Amino acid sequence: MSAIQPSDCTIFVQIWVDTDALVNGQTTGVYLVDNNLNHGSANEGSVNLMTAVPVGTNICWSLLNVDPTSDTILSIQNFGNAGVFGASGTPQQVNATTWTGTVQAQGEDRYAINFSAQIPGKSGITTSVDPTLSVH
């Protein structure tokens, strides 16, 4: 199944990374925001972002460097499963830093986003965040 295009999404989650502060397995220097403060999202700007959306919403996640001139290669490895993604909504890869999915079931779940940062000349850093989706 091919991934949903970002242009078909209404909710966008950005995962901003300060690669200078990033540590293997930790979430220091990672900040999540979405475009949904009007409709009940909470904990914006933190790793505990809670995105509140109705069933059927297409969501696009982007992994981004706070420094737009950085040579560091960021990459989303995968998403953990969660009940709110239902039978077929689990996020799929669009490109290395962009994934899209659909919430198909009501409920509130934490979901894992596993990602890596390859800083030139250094060993790679792998970590994950587990923000919340609240689906009504």
Added chain:
Amino acid sequence: MSEAVAQVSTGRKSGLQPQTSITIAVDTAYVAAQQGQNVSKGIYMMDNRLRNGSTGEGTLELSTVCNNGDLIGFNVVPINALGTSGDEVVITGFTVSQGSVFTAAGQPRQQESPKGEPQGAYWVGQAMHQGEQTYQIQIEVTVGKLQPVSYFINWDPFITAR
């Protein structure tokens, strides 16, 4: 898999390599819902100086701690950059409210934007003087395609150069 999807913040066009980078992510729908008035949420600032002692990460009132002499990049992006809304955000200017870190010589100037971002989305300044500074940043948030509406927002974050 499509390769046609624009990515934000991946370009390097200005030629400058700021040691300190500040990102401003904007929830354009929230700003529009407030009609641009009294916006104290929906705009999130992050920098790459957490290990240097910056505080307020992920909030409107970021307090950046940089090193004296640092070039400081400011990049503003709409959170729905990959969507079809066409919403745009650009920086329209900086003033210093209190203190002097930029001085006249380090006052931020507009640079060529990263790939996929409009002109005005990326500015670079320089910390020319040790100390603390409260600066005011003004952005223009434009929402809608057929009849775009612009809102001008300003607020007062902080920079300490040591």
